[in-house]
Amino acid sequence: MTQPTYEQIVEWDHSHLWHPFTQMQEWVGEPPLVVASGDGNYLIDTDGRRYLDGVSSLWCNVHGHRHPKIDAAIRAQLDRVAHTTLLGLASPPSAELAARLAAIAPAGLNRVFYSDAGATAVEVALKLALQYWRLRGETRPRFVALTEGYHGDTLGAMSVGFSVPFHRFYEPLLPVERVPAPYALEREDGLAPADALARALEVMESTLANARGAIAAVVLEPLMQGAAGMWPQPPSYLAEVRALTRRYDTLLICDEVATGFGRTGRMFACDHTDTSPDLLTVGKGLSGGYLPLAATLASDEIFEVFLGPYEDYTAFFHGHTFTGNALACAAALANLDLFTPAMLAALPAKGETLSRALATHVAPLAHVGEIRQRGTMIGIELYQDAVRRIPYEATARTGHRVIRAARERGLIVRPLGDVIILMPPLSITNDESTRLVAGVAEAIAEVTDA
Numbered sequence: 030m031t032q033p034t035y036e037q038i039v040e041w042d043h044s045h046l047w048h049p050f051t052q053m054q055e056w057v058g059e060p061p062l063v064v065a066s067g068d069g070n071y072l073i074d075t076d077g078r079r080y081l082d083g084v085s086s087l088w089c090n091v092h093g094h095r096h097p098k099i100d101a102a103i104r105a106q107l108d109r110v111a112h113t114t115l116l117g118l119a120s121p122p123s124a125e126l127a128a129r130l131a132a133i134a135p136a137g138l139n140r141v142f143y144s145d146a147g148a149t150a151v152e153v154a155l156k157l158a159l160q161y162w163r164l165r166g167e168t169r170p171r172f173v174a175l176t177e178g179y180h181g182d183t184l185g186a187m188s189v190g191f192s193v194p195f196h197r198f199y200e201p202l203l204p205v206e207r208v209p210a211p212y213a214l215e216r217e218d219g220l221a222p223a224d225a226l227a228r229a230l231e232v233m234e235s236t237l238a239n240a241r242g243a244i245a246a247v248v249l250e251p252l253m254q255g256a257a258g259m260w261p262q263p264p265s266y267l268a269e270v271r272a273l274t275r276r277y278d279t280l281l282i283c284d285e286v287a288t289g290f291g292r293t294g295r296m297f298a299c300d301h302t303d304t305s306p307d308l309l310t311v312g313k314g315l316s317g318g319y320l321p322l323a324a325t326l327a328s329d330e331i332f333e334v335f336l337g338p339y340e341d342y343t344a345f346f347h348g349h350t351f352t353g354n355a356l357a358c359a360a361a362l363a364n365l366d367l368f369t370p371a372m373l374a375a376l377p378a379k380g381e382t383l384s385r386a387l388a389t390h391v392a393p394l395a396h397v398g399e400i401r402q403r404g405t406m407i408g409i410e411l412y413q414d415a416v417r418r419i420p421y422e423a424t425a426r427t428g429h430r431v432i433r434a435a436r437e438r439g440l441i442v443r444p445l446g447d448v449i450i451l452m453p454p455l456s457i458t459n460d461e462s463t464r465l466v467a468g469v470a471e472a473i474a475e476v477t478d479a
């Protein structure tokens with residue numbers, strides 16, 4: 030099969046494609062980097078240039094691209110069947126994966142409901158929570174979520190997230206009680222970490238106490254609010270919120286779409302404090318970052334409330350055409366096989382290698398205001414005046430210019446505003462980690478010293 034030329038691809042792309050999270054007016058003004066293939070931790074463009082995939086192809090690739098074991102698992106499944114429905118039928122990879130996920134998930138999460146994106150996994154969790162209370166004879170219409178939370182771009186997922194640039198046009202459709210996590214209070218109100226933690230827990234407690242009986246669930250990204258720009262939480266926050274949701278008799282939904290599958294140094298962020306939520310969402314890394322697959326894990330207690338005779342119509346009437354897709358589940362099984370005990374044990378050291386490189390190369394830069402890290406999730410925040418925390422004007426496009434300068438150095442990264450995000454595949458080597466961080470530091474220096 031002849032491959033189209035770069036010019037042909039750009040002409041199709043610029044004439045017909047609408048890119049996600051992209052100002053298309055700007056996009057069509059720049060020649061795009063066209064990724065033609067991948068190889069381990071690298072992306073390869075149409076001219077054969079190799080780039081280190083510093084954000085895991087939007088936070089999802091886990092063990093590298095074209096991993097022989099995952100490729101082989103997908104090929105083997107392809108020789109059986111690509112997709113069959115879970116509506117009225119079962120399938121081997123979806124059943125085995127459900128059992129494997131239940132075995133590794135935080136205790137008590139024994140049921141797996143599949144969907145195909147992080148956002149849909151969150152929608153499922155929200156709907157399960159709403160229906161759970163109705164089936165128990167209560168109407169609980171409200172959720173509590175974190176300031177600057179992000180859970181995806183469908184309406185329900187947007188409701189429990191919020192960011193002004195992302196969501197302002199939809200705001201009337203998105204009712205929710207928003208409370209700050211500790212970092213938000215450090216950042217906005219200048220509180221010291223211990224005071225911010227205490228205050229955040231007070232606000233959570235008073236919100237739950239005041240709306241007792243009306244809150245379906247508290248929804249949060251545990252340990253690291255990724256899309257906020259990597260806002261970290263002290264691990265004890267999650268454990269304390271779990272205790273509060275129990276005390277005030279509401280559900281806890283942990284969204285591990287970004288943090289799941291090793292990113293924080295443990296399999297799940299919840300594992301750092303042995304926290305078991307009532308519902309847990311995963312996506313992105315579930316299939317090794319290969320295919321669109323997500324899942325919502327539920328406790329037995331939630332599952333059992335939905336049981337009853339058919340004619341009571343208490344079933345969960347929700348599903349998507351590609352729910353439990355066989356190729357994606359086969360990829361996910363191979364992905365889980367690669368999480369050997371040795372691989373998991375080596376994860377903290379990967380984070381430490383990155384920390385050391387950040388301290389050496391990035392921390393000394395004049396316009397770096399803060400470096401936030403958990404495991405291999407990193408945010409580097411740039412300011413016009415780092416001491417007084419004065420941001421750059423949006424028109425300066427500082428973050429964007431930095432990632433373009435990094436690209437010149439063979440590194441693919443992506444900013445969130447003026448926060449440069451690094452989230453390499455877990456398969457990144459020590460040398461690659463150092464090269465990634467040193468190269469990004471050079472790019473920051475080039476752009477911000479100009």
Ligand code: PMP
Binds near residue numbers: 181255
């Ligand atoms: N939840 C979290 C915590 C996320 O970071 C994201 C995506 N960045 C989502 C949900 C949405 O996932 P998707 O883009 O697959 O819908």
